[in-house]
Amino acid sequence: MSNAAPTAKPHPKLQPHFHSMEQQLEASTLGMWVFLVTEVMFFGGMFMAYLVYRNMYPHAWVEASHELNWQLGGLNTMVLIMSSLTMALAVRAAMLGQKRGQLVNLSLTILLGCVFLVVKFFEYKAKFEHHLVPGPHFDPTLEQGMQIFFSLYFMLTGVHAAHMIIGIVMMTIILTMAARDSFNAEYYTPVEVAGLYWHFVDIVWIFLFPLLYLLGRHGA
Amino acid sequence: MNDATVHQEPSYLGAPYGLAAWLLTKDHKRIAILYLISITIFFAIGAGFAATIRAELVTPQGDLVTADLYNKLFTLHGVVMIFFFLIPSIPAVLGNFFIPIMIGAKDLAFPRINLLSWYIYVIGAVITLSVVISGGLDTGWTFYAPFSSISSNTDVTTAAVGVFITGFSSILTGFNFIVTVHRMRAPGMTWFRLPLFVWANYATSLIFILGTPVVAITVLLVAAERGLHLGIFDPRIGGDPVLFQHLFWFYSHPAVYIMILPGMGVISELVANVSRKQIFGYSFVAFSSIAIAIIGFLVWGHHMFVSSQSIYAGLVFSIITMLVAVPSAVKTFNWTATMYRGSITWDSPLFWVLGFMGLFLVGGLTGLFLGTMGLDVHLHDTYFVVAHFHYIMVGGGVTAFLGGLHFYWPKMTGRMYSEPLAKVSAMLVFFGFNLTFFPQFILGYMGMPRRYHAYPPEFQVLNVMSTGGAMVLGTGYFLILIYLLYSLFKGPKAPANPWGATGLEWQLQSPPITHNFHEIPVVTEEAYDYLHAPAPQLAIPASPREVTHE
Numbered sequence: 001m002s003n004a005a006p007t008a009k010p011h012p013k014l015q016p017h018f019h020s021m022e023q024q025l026e027a028s029t030l031g032m033w034v035f036l037v038t039e040v041m042f043f044g045g046m047f048m049a050y051l052v053y054r055n056m057y058p059h060a061w062v063e064a065s066h067e068l069n070w071q072l073g074g075l076n077t078m079v080l081i082m083s084s085l086t087m088a089l090a091v092r093a094a095m096l097g098q099k100r101g102q103l104v105n106l107s108l109t110i111l112l113g114c115v116f117l118v119v120k121f122f123e124y125k126a127k128f129e130h131h132l133v134p135g136p137h138f139d140p141t142l143e144q145g146m147q148i149f150f151s152l153y154f155m156l157t158g159v160h161a162a163h164m165i166i167g168i169v170m171m172t173i174i175l176t177m178a179a180r181d182s183f184n185a186e187y188y189t190p191v192e193v194a195g196l197y198w199h200f201v202d203i204v205w206i207f208l209f210p211l212l213y214l215l216g217r218h219g220a
Numbered sequence: 221m222n223d224a225t226v227h228q229e230p231s232y233l234g235a236p237y238g239l240a241a242w243l244l245t246k247d248h249k250r251i252a253i254l255y256l257i258s259i260t261i262f263f264a265i266g267a268g269f270a271a272t273i274r275a276e277l278v279t280p281q282g283d284l285v286t287a288d289l290y291n292k293l294f295t296l297h298g299v300v301m302i303f304f305f306l307i308p309s310i311p312a313v314l315g316n317f318f319i320p321i322m323i324g325a326k327d328l329a330f331p332r333i334n335l336l337s338w339y340i341y342v343i344g345a346v347i348t349l350s351v352v353i354s355g356g357l358d359t360g361w362t363f364y365a366p367f368s369s370i371s372s373n374t375d376v377t378t379a380a381v382g383v384f385i386t387g388f389s390s391i392l393t394g395f396n397f398i399v400t401v402h403r404m405r406a407p408g409m410t411w412f413r414l415p416l417f418v419w420a421n422y423a424t425s426l427i428f429i430l431g432t433p434v435v436a437i438t439v440l441l442v443a444a445e446r447g448l449h450l451g452i453f454d455p456r457i458g459g460d461p462v463l464f465q466h467l468f469w470f471y472s473h474p475a476v477y478i479m480i481l482p483g484m485g486v487i488s489e490l491v492a493n494v495s496r497k498q499i500f501g502y503s504f505v506a507f508s509s510i511a512i513a514i515i516g517f518l519v520w521g522h523h524m525f526v527s528s529q530s531i532y533a534g535l536v537f538s539i540i541t542m543l544v545a546v547p548s549a550v551k552t553f554n555w556t557a558t559m560y561r562g563s564i565t566w567d568s569p570l571f572w573v574l575g576f577m578g579l580f581l582v583g584g585l586t587g588l589f590l591g592t593m594g595l596d597v598h599l600h601d602t603y604f605v606v607a608h609f610h611y612i613m614v615g616g617g618v619t620a621f622l623g624g625l626h627f628y629w630p631k632m633t634g635r636m637y638s639e640p641l642a643k644v645s646a647m648l649v650f651f652g653f654n655l656t657f658f659p660q661f662i663l664g665y666m667g668m669p670r671r672y673h674a675y676p677p678e679f680q681v682l683n684v685m686s687t688g689g690a691m692v693l694g695t696g697y698f699l700i701l702i703y704l705l706y707s708l709f710k711g712p713k714a715p716a717n718p719w720g721a722t723g724l725e726w727q728l729q730s731p732p733i734t735h736n737f738h739e740i741p742v743v744t745e746e747a748y749d750y751l752h753a754p755a756p757q758l759a760i761p762a763s764p765r766e767v768t769h770e
Contacts (some may be wrong), residue, residue: 016735017404027403027404031329031399034429035395037430042433042434042436045470046437048466048467052460134449135448144457148457148458151444152452154450
């Protein structure tokens with residue numbers, strides 16, 4: 001535990017229950033990491049279901065995977081990896097206190113997040129048109145397990161998209177704070193913490209993309 | 221005792237004043253009080269459901285309520301008591317109030333998130349309870365699919381969404397505690413000087429952050445299956461309802477430890493105090509909390525011995541279940557060893573300690589019966605199970621909560637309650653509890669299944685005993701409510717350290733100031749240094765100066 005002596009005049013962003021900026025930053029980052037552990041378990045439940053049903057219905061899984069548009073999925077993967085880069089650059093700009101770098105990179109991150117959601121919207125739309133949405137309108141000629149695949153597909157990508165929306169809202173708040181010169185080398189905690197969250201949401205997609213779109217397409 | 225009792229500074233209770241200041245507070249102590257008020261309300265609601273159940277079971281015929289209504293009553297009793305009372309009880313009230321003080325911090329690491337967790341809890345609870353007017357809920361608190369996701373005609377979706385939302389309140393509490401314990405300890409407060417209450421709540425927080433998200437997603441999947449036709453567990457399209465049980469119990473078994481671990485932490489504090497002795501085997505007690513949290517994640521299959529789970533998996537789950545008994549026994553033996561040759565004080569906390577140890581012992585040992593695969597086939601879904609988990613969760617959890625509440629009441633409110641009444645109610649609760657639930661062990665062993673509103677006449681005597689016990693138990697709880705409320709207005713003012721206890725919390729005035737400490741303390745002693753603790757002092761002496769030197 002660090003125990004830096006408080007400076008004569010505390011930083012205006014130092015909350016009264018912390019004794020130093022360093023402690024405040026450490027607490028916030030650790031907090032986000034702990035929260036991300038929770039998120040891993042949250043998605044973990046669905047990944048578990050995916051694993052179980054993939055074992056039960058290997059053939060249906062391959063069939064269903066063919067119904068997904070891997071080009072669009074791949075495009076979205078690129079978009080999110082790009083957004084992770086701009087996010088990392090935004091954190092760096094905040095640490096260096098470069099206002100322009102923060103504004104540009106945060107805006108790009110928000111923009112790329114929106115692009116992802118728009119692409120996702122068109123993918124969902126296609127699923128509705130092809131009767132691949134589970135429920136009474138699901139194409140009855142398809143194999144049984146495929147309906148479960150698509151249930152999981154919508155849950156997994158839907159919950160992921162909800163996280164994206166939360167991330168975009170968060171980034172918008174950070175952007176307005178950056179525009180008001182809130183961050184500098186001494187205080188950049190919100191950017192850092194929001195960045196961790198954003199990277200996590202990207203990584204979830206990095207797992208979702210191969211599991212849903214790619215695995216078994218050419219085999220089984 | 222120094223003369224901190226003489227000049228009192230304005231406490232956290234009074235400044236700032238007013239309802240808005242309370243509802244928007246970021247002070248962990250006020251949030252703990254908000255939680256205390258809300259869980260008391262939910263306890264009363266849950267107890268009302270229980271009272272109706274016990275009244276129905278006085279006679280073998282289902283004559284008071286219909287079978288449908290009975291299903292809704294026991295479901296809501298379980299949901300309310302587990303999600304809205306037991307899980308938040310000790311962590312969100314006593315943990316919230318005392319963890320920062322015990323480690324020498326001015327607040328939890330994230331005060332705003334702490335307040336948010338209370339609002340999430342209230343919103344989740346209101347949504348869940350709204351099913352009372354929108355058709356009830358009859359799935360049992362376990363929400364088993366496919367009944368919950370397809371068949372039930374009650375408002376499962378709303379309840380599932382409510383429970384999902386409430387889950388985030390526990391997650392946020394747990395995550396706040398973990399960060400606080402890691403990053404906010406005062407200088408000199410090393411991990412092995414932490415009070416065992418903090419260790420126990422830390423272990424509980426691990427379960428909060430690792431288990432709760434799994435049940436959250438599971439009930440969300442049930443809601444999606446009902447509301448959006450996204451079939452995950454629906455056997456008609458090839459789904460596997462047993463998968464639901466796996467996901468559900470992956471959280472809900474550890475959730476049992478959420479309800480008992482903080483109680484064990486409270487008892488560790490109390491037992492050292494009533495014995496006036498350092499706790500026996502500090503590090504064993506500390507690590508047994510962590511061990512229970514970890515092993516607790518590996519035993520969920522023992523709820524599913526009769527649900528088509530592989531018999532080999534069952535065997536492994538059965539063996540690991542036995543392993544949980546080891547750290548639990550470590551704690552019990554260490555508490556007993558602490559009391560051995562201690563200078564036992566006959567203050568009211570002792571009564572709760574003894575009550576807890578007796579009831580937890582019975583609850584824990586009968587858990588071994590149920591963890592044995594062969595025996596569980598006979599006892600599964602009988603009143604034996606009901607009796608077992610009530611011994612753990614009510615006999616253990618609620619008794620520990622009440623013990624902690626009595627022990628810390630003077631610190632939290634600055635008032636003393638009536639000691640004789642506290643002892644009477646502790647005994648009423650103990651005897652009432654045993655009379656309520658011990659007959660249920662016999663009923664279950666004889667084969668009476670749980671969750672039915674009617675039963676064969678030969679079970680009536682034991683059921684009448686159980687209902688009679690419930691009335692004694694209820695009287696005990698009600699008595700506590702009365703004299704604690706009375707103490708707020710008419711109770712004598714509490715000194716800073718009425719029990720002569722160790723720990724930073726007892727060095728503050730009662731009740732503490734808003735920021736707990738003017739200056740962050742430096743800790744130089746081990747926990748439970750009762751050799752150097754002041755003598756108990758249950759009332760402020762008339763002339764404080766006379767007792768300063770003994």
